[in-house]
Amino acid sequence: MGRWEPNARTRLEQAALELYVERGYEQTTVAEIAKVAGLTERTFFRHFADKREVLFSGSHVLQDLLVGAISASPAGTPPIEVIVDAFAAAGELLEERRAFAERRQQVVSAHAELRERELLKMAALSSAAAEALRDAGTPEPHASLAAEAGVAVFRVAFERWIGNQDGPRLPDVIRETAQLLQAVVAA
Amino acid sequence: MGRWEPNARTRLEQAALELYVERGYEQTTVAEIAKVAGLTERTFFRHFADKREVLFSGSHVLQDLLVGAISASPAGTPPIEVIVDAFAAAGELLEERRAFAERRQQVVSAHAELRERELLKMAALSSAAAEALRDAGTPEPHASLAAEAGVAVFRVAFERWIGNQDGPRLPDVIRETAQLLQAVVAA
DNA sequence: TAGGCTGATGACAGTAACTGACATCAAGCA
DNA sequence: TGCTTGATGTCAGTTACTGTCATCAGCCTA
Known part of the structure; x- marks a missing residue:
């Protein structure tokens, strides 16, 4: 097993869609998405250029x-x-x-x-x-x-x-x- | 003459285009646009929903x-x-x-x-x-x-x-x- | 096997876009 | 004369996004 859970990118995508559906796009912060995916906000922005791109x-x-x-x-x-x-x-x-x-x-x-x-x-x-x-x-x-x-x-x-x-x-x-x-x- | 210079909106549009051309869109802040137009950043956002819309x-x-x-x-x-x-x-x-x-x-x-x-x-x-x-x-x-x-x-x-x-x-x-x-x- | 390198991540500080709340004050109206 | 209105200013706050440096497991190499 690696140092980190694998598929960070996919986890972020799933967490984002989930949250966007649940509480709306604007009401969701990137920090929340990252937290649900078990990562930090900074890592989100290493995988996606902005909050939109994740979709x-x-x-x-x-x-x-x-x-x-x-x-x-x-x-x-x-x-x-x-x-x-x-x-x-x-x-x-x-x-x-x-x-x-x-x-x-x-x-x-x-x-x-x-x-x-x-x-x-x-x-x-x-x-x-x-x-x-x-x-x-x-x-x-x-x-x-x-x-x-x-x-x-x-x-x-x-x-x-x-x-x-x-x-x-x-x-x-x-x-x-x-x-x-x-x-x-x-x- | 009114309390304020007229055509605030137009002045903002002209200032924005001018600055976007001169130094690029990303290098221009809304505060700068407002200043050139003789207004404040807050007033810019009363006239335009965001930094893009002014164009x-x-x-x-x-x-x-x-x-x-x-x-x-x-x-x-x-x-x-x-x-x-x-x-x-x-x-x-x-x-x-x-x-x-x-x-x-x-x-x-x-x-x-x-x-x-x-x-x-x-x-x-x-x-x-x-x-x-x-x-x-x-x-x-x-x-x-x-x-x-x-x-x-x-x-x-x-x-x-x-x-x-x-x-x-x-x-x-x-x-x-x-x-x-x-x-x-x-x- | 020791030691160095790499790559994904965290931590943290900073900028700037955008928002909400309240104050100001000229012009017009009652 | 006093009230209301509307465009603006002021200020504090949130959050998207960025730069920089630290961390550390796994791999490679000597």
């Missing part, structure tokens, strides 16, 4: 998944198709963690500070997707537009999915929403 | 313009057309304030905290646009999708416009970008 460690996983899917798509596929497929693949991950996603989303959407951070993560997702598209040969501004369109679809699809228990699976909602976007934009 | 008072003007344009559009117009026209109209405002917009954008894009806030304002713009579309009879999720598509177009168009001195006017860049989106999504 967003999963976003880089999503981003890697997205970029990987884009890079793996066969050359010559239209960018919008590449993007929608990639988001559908990433959506699979969330589908598998639906209970967690729901719990987390309830906290995030209740606090402007956290919504802000989520938007920043989405913007990062969009930038990364656009870069992956450019690497695959799509020029600007088409790459950015396809990436932004993908994020728009994801946003709307996610909201429909999260608010509709027992509804269709997220990847399917994403594909369906993409078709709707196509109709809306074409009109 | 974003213009966003509600943009939002009002956008919503007004949507509401004024003739019934029966396809939502995407309504949205693009509305953003083009809003773009006219920025075109007229290009020098200011450029200066301000240089500060905002240099600091993650400020980019975050800008994304929140964009999200608010999207929500307000979607609501205006719904009021005009467009059902969900079409209203949200059209609004998100509009924001996507605006984002890409704004970036192209700001980075291209002597290029076409913002409203024209917006319309052109909208056509590109249509092509990208249709593909």
